Amino acid sequence: MTTIDKTKPVLVTGATGYVAGWLVKKLLDEGITVHAAVRNPNNEKKLAHLNALAAQSKGSIKYFKADLLTDGAYTEAMQGCELVFHTASPFTTDVKDPQKELIEPAEQGTANVLESANQTPSVKRVVVTSSCAAIYTDAIDSQKAPNGTLTEDIWNTTASLDYQPYSYSKTLAEKKAWEMAQKQARWDLITINPCLVLGPPLNPTAVTSESFNILQQLGDGTMKMGAPKIGLGLVDVRDVAEAHYKAGFTPEAKGRYITAAHNTDFLELGKVLLPKYGKQFPLPKKALPKWLLMIVGPMTNKLFTRKFIRNNVNVAWKADNSKIKKELGIDFMPMQQTMEEAFQVMVDNQVLTAKA
Numbered sequence: 001m002t003t004i005d006k007t008k009p010v011l012v013t014g015a016t017g018y019v020a021g022w023l024v025k026k027l028l029d030e031g032i033t034v035h036a037a038v039r040n041p042n043n044e045k046k047l048a049h050l051n052a053l054a055a056q057s058k059g060s061i062k063y064f065k066a067d068l069l070t071d072g073a074y075t076e077a078m079q080g081c082e083l084v085f086h087t088a089s090p091f092t093t094d095v096k097d098p099q100k101e102l103i104e105p106a107e108q109g110t111a112n113v114l115e116s117a118n119q120t121p122s123v124k125r126v127v128v129t130s131s132c133a134a135i136y137t138d139a140i141d142s143q144k145a146p147n148g149t150l151t152e153d154i155w156n157t158t159a160s161l162d163y164q165p166y167s168y169s170k171t172l173a174e175k176k177a178w179e180m181a182q183k184q185a186r187w188d189l190i191t192i193n194p195c196l197v198l199g200p201p202l203n204p205t206a207v208t209s210e211s212f213n214i215l216q217q218l219g220d221g222t223m224k225m226g227a228p229k230i231g232l233g234l235v236d237v238r239d240v241a242e243a244h245y246k247a248g249f250t251p252e253a254k255g256r257y258i259t260a261a262h263n264t265d266f267l268e269l270g271k272v273l274l275p276k277y278g279k280q281f282p283l284p285k286k287a288l289p290k291w292l293l294m295i296v297g298p299m300t301n302k303l304f305t306r307k308f309i310r311n312n313v314n315v316a317w318k319a320d321n322s323k324i325k326k327e328l329g330i331d332f333m334p335m336q337q338t339m340e341e342a343f344q345v346m347v348d349n350q351v352l353t354a355k356a
């Protein structure tokens with residue numbers, strides 16, 4: 001049981017991020033002082049939405065410059081904090097050197113943040129943004145799980161430096177976090193493990209998250225001939241922020257939390273947009289056949305290896321989200337709302353423009 005004093009500042013690492021933005025908003029709305037650790041506190045474009053949120057809320061925000069790969073970088077930002085949210089981690093699939101660009105910032109970065117927690121006597125709880133990627137790599141892993149369902153008891157054993165290195169980075173980072181948590185008794189660790197996060201971005205013109213590439217590809221015509229029916233989970237970014245908040249402030253919160261609202265597939269993400277946007281945008285309407293993907297996939301997209309297609313296309317994905325519903329009272333948003341509101345923000349900000 002860990003009770004957090006809301007009058008003390010709360011640290012959010014990677015505060016510029018897509019997921020972190022909504023978490024910072026929630027904290028500010030609750031009147032909390034946010035210590036926002038960012039790589040570049042002078043990047044006005046990346047901070048404008050956070051400054052605007054702070055101006056409209058009861059809480060306040062203070063920036064600290066910190067990079068995951070600099071030892072002790074988060075110690076100053078953590079001073080006086082009882083609660084730390086560690087969200088920073090590169091989420092991209094476009095990498096040349098996965099060890100340097102993904103594994104090191106994820107794993108060493110997590111160790112760095114937790115080492116600062118070890119050095120900071122005020123810290124009582126750390127909430128790490130892990131991922132369902134620390135639980136599975138391919139949709140077929142969910143079918144091989146007991147009862148064909150992913151649960152918090154399962155760890156990813158199939159990702160590697162050469163295959164789905166982002167998933168590998170999240171697995172190593174979360175393992176490191178549990179290893180360090182178990183070596184001390186002052187702070188407790190909770191992990192939020194979201195599946196694919198979509199929903200409206202707070203800073204649509206300065207986003208790095210891979211979530212946006214997916215939204216963009218659905219609407220820009222890349223998939224007008226059809227989309228691969230890849231089994232996956234979907235969750236709204238606002239529910240992920242709420243999950244973090246509740247994990248931080250619920251005294252009984254414990255362990256890992258699968259944060260997945262819907263067991264769905266990639267094609268379905270496009271299809272739910274058809275009623276509202278189908279006339280104006282070249283959205284995918286049908287599934288691309290697996291045999292065709294096996295032939296053209298590896299030539300068109302380096303992630304679409306035959307192994308990936310075999311293990312994911314036309315393979316259903318299923319996860320059990322009952323723990324977070326029961327213990328943190330999370331009530332997930334409908335998929336239609338998540339997709340339409342995300343798409344509308346992209347349209348309003350001319351990230352996507354109508355073709356018709």
Ligand SMILES: NC(=O)c1ccc[n+]([C@@H]2O[C@H](COP(=O)([O-])OP(=O)(O)OC[C@H]3O[C@@H](n4cnc5c(N)ncnc54)[C@H](OP(=O)(O)O)[C@@H]3O)[C@@H](O)[C@H]2O)c1
Pocket residue numbers: 013014015016017018019020038039040046066067068069087088089090091105129130131132170193194195196197198207208209210211
């Ligand atoms: N989006 C999803 O579908 C999804 C699903 C499951 C889990 N997650 C996890 O959620 C977290 C946030 O992801 P996101 O989708 O919000 O992506 P994002 O918008 O790209 O946010 C990533 C954040 O990490 C920071 N960061 C990256 N490398 C860093 C470094 N070397 N030092 C300091 N900060 C660094 C970025 O800072 P800059 O602004 O300076 O680049 C940014 O604030 C990540 O841990 C990700 O693995 C995301």
